[in-house]
Amino acid sequence: MSTMGNSTNIFWQESPVGKLERRKLLNQKGCVVWITGLSGSGKSTLACSLSWELHTRGKLSYILDGDNVRHGLNKDLGFKAEDRTENIRRVGEVAKLFADAGLICIASLISPYGKDRDACRAMLPDAFIEVFMNMPLALCEERDPKGLYKLARAGKIKGFTGIDDPYEPPLNCEIELNQKDGVCPTPSAMAGEVITYLEDKGYLQD
Numbered sequence: 001m002s003t004m005g006n007s008t009n010i011f012w013q014e015s016p017v018g019k020l021e022r023r024k025l026l027n028q029k030g031c032v033v034w035i036t037g038l039s040g041s042g043k044s045t046l047a048c049s050l051s052w053e054l055h056t057r058g059k060l061s062y063i064l065d066g067d068n069v070r071h072g073l074n075k076d077l078g079f080k081a082e083d084r085t086e087n088i089r090r091v092g093e094v095a096k097l098f099a100d101a102g103l104i105c106i107a108s109l110i111s112p113y114g115k116d117r118d119a120c121r122a123m124l125p126d127a128f129i130e131v132f133m134n135m136p137l138a139l140c141e142e143r144d145p146k147g148l149y150k151l152a153r154a155g156k157i158k159g160f161t162g163i164d165d166p167y168e169p170p171l172n173c174e175i176e177l178n179q180k181d182g183v184c185p186t187p188s189a190m191a192g193e194v195i196t197y198l199e200d201k202g203y204l205q206d
């Protein structure tokens with residue numbers, strides 16, 4: 001019996017089918033690939049490419065994209081610091097469930113604060129792979145597929161990451177992706193880099 005947050009008198013319920021059984025069934029190890037970076041840095045593009053590459057190899061994955069999760073589970077949250085923190089905390093908890101279910105969970109969110117990403121890492125010992133899309137702000141702003149940087153520069157969006165809200169680059173990420181000689185690698189090349197990491201660390205087998 002324990003007390004968790006505001007809940008008291010609660011009991012952990014065990015299940016007859018555990019992580020190891022699911023691992024064998026799926027022939028993969030559940031984990032979280034956490035993609036962080038500025039708006040427009042290519043997080044969603046990488047998430048989609050990675051998910052597709054995994055699918056073609058017979059590996060089960062699921063994408064938790066910041067934009068999408070904010071349409072449902074997190075639609076009550078905005079972009080002030082405590083809302084971003086709660087956004088990341090909830091997605092971290094959901095990602096932990098997906099990883100426990102045996103999936104390769106791909107979370108793609110700006111996740112601008114180091115302490116929030118580290119809190120997710122702490123929830124997932126040995127199963128958290130942080131991927132930093134280290135693209136220059138100038139490139140993201142030039143891409144501006146949703147026109148949000150333009151609005152932020154015009155003062156029509158307040159607290160936009162990279163413009164008038166902070167982005168704290170990771171200090172301890174597993175994978176950093178950047179431009180090579182001023183050219184951004186293709187999405188499939190970047191996905192390939194992540195797949196190689198997952199293969200080398202044994203996540204793509206039971």
Ligand SMILES: Nc1ncnc2c1ncn2[C@@H]1O[C@H](COP(=O)(O)OS(=O)(=O)O)[C@@H](OP(=O)(O)O)[C@H]1O
Nearest residue numbers: 039040066067079084087109110111112159160161
């Ligand atoms: N103020 C502000 N700052 C940053 N981003 C903003 C903002 N307002 C709206 N958007 C849009 O929301 C998307 C980011 O949502 P996230 O859940 O990933 O953000 S966070 O991790 O909670 O910081 C982000 O999507 P991406 O461009 O895919 O990153 C934007 O489209």
Ligand SMILES: Nc1ncnc2c1ncn2[C@@H]1O[C@H](COP(=O)(O)OP(=O)(O)O)[C@@H](O)[C@H]1O
Nearest residue numbers: 039040041042043044045143145184185186187
């Ligand atoms: N590796 C890449 N090479 C060239 N263009 C890219 C690459 N990755 C993303 N893009 C383009 O950059 C823009 C932003 O990508 P997106 O994945 O939506 O970023 P984010 O999810 O970080 O906001 C899109 O128009 C996308 O087509």
